[in-house]
Amino acid sequence: MIIAVDGPAASGKGTIARRLAAHFALPYLDTGLLYRGVAHAMLQHGHDAGDAAQAFALARGLDVEALDDEALRTAQVGAMASVVAAMPDVRAALLEVQKAFAAKPQGAVLDGRDIGTVICPHADVKLFVTASSEVRARRRFLELQKRGEAIEESQVLADIQLRDERDQSRAAAPLVQAPDAVLLDTSNLDIENAFRAALAEVERAVLARTPKSR
Ligand code: CDP
Numbered sequence: 477m478i479i480a481v482d483g484p485a486a487s488g489k490g491t492i493a494r495r496l497a498a499h500f501a502l503p504y505l506d507t508g509l510l511y512r513g514v515a516h517a518m519l520q521h522g523h524d525a526g527d528a529a530q531a532f533a534l535a536r537g538l539d540v541e542a543l544d545d546e547a548l549r550t551a552q553v554g555a556m557a558s559v560v561a562a563m564p565d566v567r568a569a570l571l572e573v574q575k576a577f578a579a580k581p582q583g584a585v586l587d588g589r590d591i592g593t594v595i596c597p598h599a600d601v602k603l604f605v606t607a608s609s610e611v612r613a614r615r616r617f618l619e620l621q622k623r624g625e626a627i628e629e630s631q632v633l634a635d636i637q638l639r640d641e642r643d644q645s646r647a648a649a650p651l652v653q654a655p656d657a658v659l660l661d662t663s664n665l666d667i668e669n670a671f672r673a674a675l676a677e678v679e680r681a682v683l684a685r686t687p688k689s690r
Pocket residue numbers: 484485486487490507508509511512554557558559561562587588589590591639643
């Protein structure tokens with residue numbers, strides 16, 4: 477079974493995807509980390525944000541086994557990630573690794589922006605997780621604060637709005653709900669209830685696919 481979970485920043489998609497993967501014992505890929513990995517390398521090398529050639533080279537050479545790094549979770553890396561993610565060559569360089577992950581024999585759970593539309597258009601279940609930008613900013617602010625980042629909540633909201641705008645308006649694989657995705661608004665749901673709602677959708681989809689016995 478392939479489960480595609482898409483949505484904007486801090487919508488809760490990562491938590492939901494991780495918990496679904498654990499529930500169904502499926503491998504999980506946070507595809508945002510790929511773009512964050514490229515962004516982090518760009519910043520470390522001091523490359524200009526608009527340098528598409530350098531971003532492409534770094535995407536091609538990305539060590540996908542080395543993305544479990546707290547340094548990739550900062551607001552600065554997130555902002556740079558949405559810049560490099562708009563570059564078609566960078567997306568092309570990261571396409572195969574994502575498709576290969578989804579092709580695992582047992583299936584997989586992937587979360588990102590274009591999983592249901594580009595990476596796994598034939599996913600068994602597609603969820604589009606969203607929440608109001610204020611709620612998302614609050615969640616991300618608390619997360620960043622916990623990590624020790626000194627940042628104002630108003631700044632986090634502005635970053636999120638800018639990133640949403642960039643992700644939705646880019647030509648290459650923009651953030652958009654797939655026509656066959658189920659919309660899940662987590663604005664008024666805590667983690668437990670968001671997970672339960674997602675699980676109910678997956679179970680509904682699985683049941684709908686199971687041939688009825690006579
Ligand atoms: O955790 P958060 O939702 O803030 O961001 P993320 O999922 O780690 O993604 C960081 C950035 O990478 C996003 O703003 C997108 O621009 C980009 N991204 C993408 O374009 N396609 C994906 N499948 C995943 C992330």
